[in-house]
Amino acid sequence: MVFADRSTPLDQTGIVVGDLFSRAPETMRAVNPPMPGAIERWLIVDHWGSYVAVWQDPGGATHVVRDPSGALPCLSIRSSRHVVLASDMPLLNNMRPLAAGIDWEFVRQLIVYPHLRGRRTGLVGIEELLPGSKLTIDRSGITTTSVWSPWAFTHRTLRIDDATEARERLRATIVPTVQALLRSTRKPLLELSGGLDSSILAVTMATLGIGTCGINLATPDAEGDERRYARLVAERTGLTLIERVVDGPDRLDIARAPLPHLERPGSQAWLQAWEHALVETAVGQGCDAFVSGTGGDNVFCALSSAAPAADLLKLGAPGAALRTVSALATLHGASHWQVGRYAARMAIRRRYRDPWPRDESFVVDAATRDPPDPHPWLTLPRGTLPGSRSHARSIFATYGHRGGSERDPIAPTILPLLAQPVQELCLRIPSWLWVESGRDRAVARQAFADLLPAAIAQRRTKGAVDSYCVRLVEQHLAPIREMLVEGHLTDQNLLHRHALARWFDAPRAARDLRYFRILTLLDIEIWVRDWLGPP
Numbered sequence: 001m002v003f004a005d006r007s008t009p010l011d012q013t014g015i016v017v018g019d020l021f022s023r024a025p026e027t028m029r030a031v032n033p034p035m036p037g038a039i040e041r042w043l044i045v046d047h048w049g050s051y052v053a054v055w056q057d058p059g060g061a062t063h064v065v066r067d068p069s070g071a072l073p074c075l076s077i078r079s080s081r082h083v084v085l086a087s088d089m090p091l092l093n094n095m096r097p098l099a100a101g102i103d104w105e106f107v108r109q110l111i112v113y114p115h116l117r118g119r120r121t122g123l124v125g126i127e128e129l130l131p132g133s134k135l136t137i138d139r140s141g142i143t144t145t146s147v148w149s150p151w152a153f154t155h156r157t158l159r160i161d162d163a164t165e166a167r168e169r170l171r172a173t174i175v176p177t178v179q180a181l182l183r184s185t186r187k188p189l190l191e192l193s194g195g196l197d198s199s200i201l202a203v204t205m206a207t208l209g210i211g212t213c214g215i216n217l218a219t220p221d222a223e224g225d226e227r228r229y230a231r232l233v234a235e236r237t238g239l240t241l242i243e244r245v246v247d248g249p250d251r252l253d254i255a256r257a258p259l260p261h262l263e264r265p266g267s268q269a270w271l272q273a274w275e276h277a278l279v280e281t282a283v284g285q286g287c288d289a290f291v292s293g294t295g296g297d298n299v300f301c302a303l304s305s306a307a308p309a310a311d312l313l314k315l316g317a318p319g320a321a322l323r324t325v326s327a328l329a330t331l332h333g334a335s336h337w338q339v340g341r342y343a344a345r346m347a348i349r350r351r352y353r354d355p356w357p358r359d360e361s362f363v364v365d366a367a368t369r370d371p372p373d374p375h376p377w378l379t380l381p382r383g384t385l386p387g388s389r390s391h392a393r394s395i396f397a398t399y400g401h402r403g404g405s406e407r408d409p410i411a412p413t414i415l416p417l418l419a420q421p422v423q424e425l426c427l428r429i430p431s432w433l434w435v436e437s438g439r440d441r442a443v444a445r446q447a448f449a450d451l452l453p454a455a456i457a458q459r460r461t462k463g464a465v466d467s468y469c470v471r472l473v474e475q476h477l478a479p480i481r482e483m484l485v486e487g488h489l490t491d492q493n494l495l496h497r498h499a500l501a502r503w504f505d506a507p508r509a510a511r512d513l514r515y516f517r518i519l520t521l522l523d524i525e526i527w528v529r530d531w532l533g534p535p
Contacts, residue, residue, distance in 0.1 A: 018067070075092050154392060289411050364495065
């Protein structure tokens with residue numbers, strides 16, 4: 001049985017919940033599905049979208065595929081007689097009332113391996129069908145297989161080495177993707193930061209004639225005020241720009257969960273003022289969708305390492321590697337010697353210690369010993385270049401930040417730069433093309449240079465919220481200290497109580513990166529308390 005909106009496509013072959021678009025250039029609409037045996041390829045290769053597809057084959061097996069972008073959530077709970085899948089926790093709970101039980105192994109992995117989103121959720125018995133995965137239910141039981149992988153697009157045979165071709169194909173991919181995703185919206189609200197990624201969306205929407213309004217959210221700190229850049233884009237595109245200065249961190253309720261009873265921690269506490277401003281504006285303007293350039297840094301390969309030069313060294317192209325070393329030195333303000341040394345180290349490395357970056361700060365030693373759960377995208381194919389590895393995993397990390405925000409009940413959030421066609425195309429573009437001329441995201445800059453204001457296409461600076469986050473912690477120091485030092489995470493022997501206390505009680509430098517670690521741990525503690533209450 002499938003329960004869905006009345007507009008959900010339905011035919012004799014199966015059901016697609018969500019939006020499905022054809023890759024054929026002459027149409028965006030999905031074409032009629034083939035016989036059951038070919039549906040998987042029809043979905044993954046011939047189409048893309050934001051969907052969960054369900055069908056039954058002639059042998060009686062039921063199959064469920066979730067789209068590779070993960071735009072439509074898919075949670076599941078199983079019993080001896082049933083498999084229930086739903087797009088959010090309230091729906092899942094309505095289908096089968098749940099007795100909340102925290103999965104502490106999930107919490108441990110979330111603390112030690114940040115941004116890694118796997119099948120396990122924070123509640124015992126509830127799993128997520130991973131993007132690009134297929135669930136099969138037949139007489140022999142239930143199996144899950146991966147039907148899409150980012151590594152398929154990093155293979156050398158698919159590499160787009162020519163810079164001109166890369167630029168042309170990127171633009172030719174982003175424009176119809178934006179058109180398809182926004183075709184059914186009436187008045188989308190674009191989060192226009194003034195950075196490259198949201199500006200590309202703004203000029204693309206203007207080119208397509210998609211009427212919209214933009215919102216720029218500035219912090220009281222100068223480093224988080226990008227209004228001058230957003231105004232340039234608004235003048236170029238003609239969109240109506242709404243400017244809001246978000247509340248100071250002193251006005252936040254730092255103990256409030258973004259949404260109650262989520263299956264995993266939702267949006268970060270420091271984003272509370274951003275979310276409130278977005279919701280308020282969308283409701284006031286009558287907007288029916290949020291549009292964001294989230295993930296642009298990731299998909300456009302903004303790496304902070306020497307990996308692009310290392311890739312060329314591994315490929316036996318020393319001349320091109322030297323040019324890329326020079327570009328990276330310009331980009332990161334480092335010496336050629338530093339970049340070259342790091343690139344050489346990466347090029348000769350034969351194996352990686354961990355399948356995913358670890359963060360052991362404030363963590364009890366025993367909690368760091370076990371690796372993360374297996375994930376189909378954590379296994380590197382033989383011959384994967386360091387830059388391709390970093391690029392794909394950077395995109396993978398964006399999956400850990402989707403959903404669970406205050407705006408979710410108001411309208412859908414559309415992330416065009418993380419759509420399947422854009423991801424696949426960007427993964428085919430080698431890392432060194434993204435840093436040409438000492439600019440990050442160089443292919444994207446050049447692809448839209450004629451549409452963007454010059455100050456946007458050429459800018460080297462980037463807005464930041466570091467000062468805002470530091471002030472948030474300092475202004476709420478006592479309650480944050482109490483929540484973490486005397487919280488569930490320390491009671492479960494996951495966090496080191498005395499190490500946390502020492503950090504809170506000692507003098508702290510404004511550039512101490514552990515401020516951001518504290519905010520991450522706070523989000524997890526807030527989520528646990530939402531289910532269990534204070535310890």
